[in-house]
Amino acid sequence: MVEPFQGLVCQINTTTPIFIEAEFDCRNGEITALLGVSGAGKTTLLKILAGLIKPQQGEIHLNQRTWFNSQCHLHLTPQQRHIGYVPQHFGLFEHQTALENVISGLNHLPKAERHARANDWLEMVGLATEQHKRPPQLSGGQRQRIALARALAREPDLLLLDEPFSAVDPQTRKQLHLQLLKLKSRIHCPVIMVTHNMREAQLLADHLVLMNNGRILQQGTTDEVISQPNSITAAHLLGNQNVVYAKVISQDQSKQTTQIQLGSHQFCLPDPQVRHIGERVGCLLPNELNVLSNSAPIAITLDIHCHYQDGQYRQIMATIVGDHTPLTLHSMPELLRKTESSQAVWLLTPTDITLL
Amino acid sequence: MDWQALLLSIKLSVITTLILTPISILVARALAFNQFRGKAWVEALAMTPLILPPTVIGYYLLVGFGQQSWLGQTLQTVLGTPIVFHFSGLVLASLLVNIPFALQPIQRAFEAIPDDVRDAAACCGLNRWQSLWKVEIPLVWPGVLTAIVLCFSHVLGEFGVVLMIGGNIAGETKTLSIAIYDKVQAFDFDAAGIMSLILLIFAVCTLAFTTHLTKKIGVNRG
């Protein structure tokens, strides 16, 4: 007897208000990040999950309860879905105090319980002392925490966060990240978080859904997706710009390896896919320039065109000898000083290189 | 000093404002939050009284609601009294003429409510009425107040329409502005002057009071 899936399951297909084609799920207690550039459709998808926008076709289920089914003409309103929603600019009620804001979401509780529940959650986000202040009197970070408390106090069946940390400064953002991580144990529903910041997704999310132009490019655990993008677009979206084109020289089907020509280098890589001889294939290379590893069998010579200091790292613009594709790499400053010449030898293992 | 005329003017202003304000709130909200085909036409229609001369409006009301018209006769059967040359006619005329004054400020105020706030209200489990009462009205209140003031003072000074369909009947349709006009024609410039001054003071006080109230609301918001 297979245990029924506990969490959010959704499949959406629509062209209004924009084109969206998405299918994914999220378990109770887990955080799924919707990652993509502006206009990718992330916020629209979030609003569809909230019930604020009605898509043309699809299904949305939560814990075996159907929220949306286009075939049955079923569409529950946000009020009927019992969700927690934190909009991008928090959507606080400016005329109410912090406490009243949190109580606003508790109409489903008996009056006697509302005050206590609101107080508890304000304490949990560290704003018990500010409960009688109004939003205009509070800082951006404090307002964000009220919005979060208001959503979480409802003990919602689904928590939706729309770029929750983008409207605050970097310092406050770090504190808010910490806050959310601390609260994670208290959250028993699926959490869908929209973000355009990959670092944030890495930090907070268990699963990553990569979106572009309304479609899902790739989804999986955060580590999987980030380390193994499945296409060039995905790689770009994840911040990796280093895609170089190589030529397939030969394949060994039994060992599942492919020999490629990259610039003036040749080497062998593990590759489950069947390729044609002479086929042009994209290679995703890492961002970090490593010149020291002793066990790395692949050595690629680079022409270094310029480098500059960026924070702790040295940013480097280089090309592989025999190729013209510009590569953006970073490395520790000391390593670069060791090479006085305008060339460097990059040491890589076969798993560092992904064939697309 | 024609106290009856002053009271009549105030009565007309109060009744018109009391009827028009709640209706305008609901209509303004519908217009602000919904897009539909022909919306531009509806909004233009609502603005028409602003550009039509009051006497033209009065004329059309006379022809449209007079006892010789079907509409006028129907309304007379329904309400029991004729419309034109009666107080009810003034109320009807005032309601129609003041739609833009009531609707515009309130609609702008509703449009100014950020989408995030409305979305958050819906996701907090507040239905449309709860959202209107607890979230939206406190935010649009200055707009509503502006509408009330505009409406009230506009009706107080209304002349052209009242003249056309009122008939200058003391105690029924002889509002203060008509009384002032009447006094001038009777060469009673003193009385006309006193009444004009009272109307002016009343209008200025109303304006000052509501400005003060609006500021107070702003301060309360922190």
Add this chain to the structure above:
Amino acid sequence: MIRFRFVLFFLMLFAPTCFAQSIPTVAAAANVRFALDKIQQQFEQDTGKQVRISYGSSGQLMQQIKHGAPFEIFLSANIDYAQKIVDAKLAPPPAKIYAIGRLAIMHNKHVKLPLSNNLAYLKQELQQGKIQRFAIANPDHAPYGARAKDVLQAIGVWQQIQPKLLYGENVAQAAQFALSNASQGGIVALSLTKAKGFSEKADAVAIDAKLHPKLTQAMVLLNNASDTAKAFYAYLQSPKAQQTLLDFGFDLPK
């Protein structure tokens, strides 16, 4: 406490108008205002009953009555408008002539031009450019305006004076224009010049009645007339009322 004040406020608003609704309304041409106001006072003193009077130009009042204005008596400044009401079956015939109106030429005390009953100086004053603006009632719907036009045509100045004319919406407004410093006078109802305080501000001379058709002022009692209205209608024809009309410069019908 606040609620109680609110209720009281509303009652106050409604009270005077509820009371007023039972008093019959009379529509009267603007020129009879001062005479009729006095007759109204006398009526109230003598009978204890009240009427409300609305003044306007006869043509406008006739239109309003046709559109259903709830007047119970209509005093027109001519017989035609009153007859139209009878023809429209809104009042039983006949239209009763209650007075013969007279015109007057007037200007305020700041204008230093002579006045005469046959307007002898007017032509000269026009040629000398001493008259920039001259007020009469609107001939289209005010009988006194139409008669004023007749006078001006009779003495042969109509072409010259027409571009300088100010039209009052009724003869009382014409008098108001004529009184103001924006005009050099006008032709108005003689009865208006008999108003209290008028002689302090302006000079007026009655115009020779032969210069224009008779201003036969007629009245009708409308179909919906109440008993009080009927009583007032009769009172208007009493000797006391007629004397008041004479005092204010009207002639009586033979």
